[in-house]
Amino acid sequence: MEERNRKFRIGSVYYESSMLEPKDDYSQEQHEEIVALVGKWSSFDFDKTDAYIYFDDLEKELVPSVLTPADRKRFIDYLKKEIEVVNE
Structure with missing residues (x-):
């Protein structure tokens, strides 16, 4: 696999289903x-x-800017359950 500059990753399917939150x-x-x-x-x-x-x-990259503060917090908490750190 090619070298990546990214530091984190999340499954695209998990991210897509996250907008139910x-x-x-x-x-x-x-x-x-x-x-x-x-x-x-x-x-x-x-x-x-x-x-x-x-x-x-x-x-900056995955959280919609229009979310209310409450939804922003819920969404970030939800996503953090599946985030993996890479390139450490």
Whole structure:
């Protein structure tokens, strides 16, 4: 497998199913932004050789910016259960 610059990884399928966690109400536009980010990682940008998403910064890369503080915390806690540290 090629050398990676990423420090963390998470399974793309796990990440995709993680969007069942937000509980607060969002406008249609906010919902579309959330779905677009999750769809980007779960469908296109994961590593095709092993189906993981490799990333450096959880909040900047995988957490939709429109989430409320409560949903943001729940979402991050949920994702951290499956994050693996790589390249240590």
